[in-house]
Amino acid sequence: MKQRCDMDPKLYERYSRQILFTEIGEAGQRRLLESSAVLVGCGALGTALANLLVRAGLGKLRIVDRDFVEPSNLQRQTLFEESDARETLPKAVAAERRLRAINSGVAVEGIVADLGPKNAEELLRGFPLILDGTDNFETRFLLNDAAIHLDVPWIYAAVVASYGVTLTVRPGETACLACALESDAPSGRDVDSQAAGAGAEETCDTAGVLGAAAGVIASIEAAEAIKLLLRNTESVGGRLVSFDVWSGRYQSVRVARNPDCRACIRRDFRYLEGDAQPHLTMCGRDSVQIHERRRQLDLAELGRRLAPTVAEVRENGFLLRFRVPPYEMTVFADGRAIIKGTRDTSVARSLYARYIGA
């Protein structure tokens, strides 16, 4: 039996099953209670992950999210309730409230914000671990740039339909997201198509998503997070893990660092500097225009993919128009889009990420 040092008996009792796990023990639990992390995005992955980490007893968790709770979130976003959707509470607020009720010993801080190049470092600085609960690659590459710039580990995770992937990045030690997805190296290309499937080509708003898939990936992400917070780094990072709960297929592929990586070698932080951000401009009285760069879209294919989930899809070879009440989206073959029905650029960006992909 392990010696009980001077941990408060109530705390010891609360975390006893985790303390009995020898890889954590009382010393590990103490370290966890003094640790902190910042989570960006509080949807299916983010809620499952936050739930696990707050119950495990990390010291502080900051949650950054730009969205509101909607009824369609409740099937998989495990921290939210019907009343949150009725009140259209910001997810960061609803999550903070629920997590404080789950574990009042954890300092949970919900921040309603759209993380972008201008505020990324301010929101992420001071935390020894950054967690990905986002739903688009634009923000993930921004997290990758910011984490490398701040020299802080981060955990990438994505899920769509019945499938998800995760990769733990330790800057300077393991492959980063750009090594994995921007590289021409064979290992990079291997994972490219898999990872693209979990966010770039299809999105949860077109292909759906199972709560079970998010739960598996969030669980792997939570275990990686705990290992990192315990500074047990030998077994962490460098492998892209994917899991399909429908087919039962599971893969764990070592990702090599790209010796010419834009981000972790050449330190070209274009997402952090904002160069790679789509430009958003007001267009008319009630529309926002998104100018995407160098992005060729197959409009006919996009139209077929969107048809089951959106209304009034029309495509004429030059543009694709469809309705997501109360919005109307018009998409051009070069990736440009006009979102009618809002003047809020974060709403426009969110709709673009949902239906066109990021």
Ligand SMILES: [Zn+2]
């Ligand atoms: Zn890299």
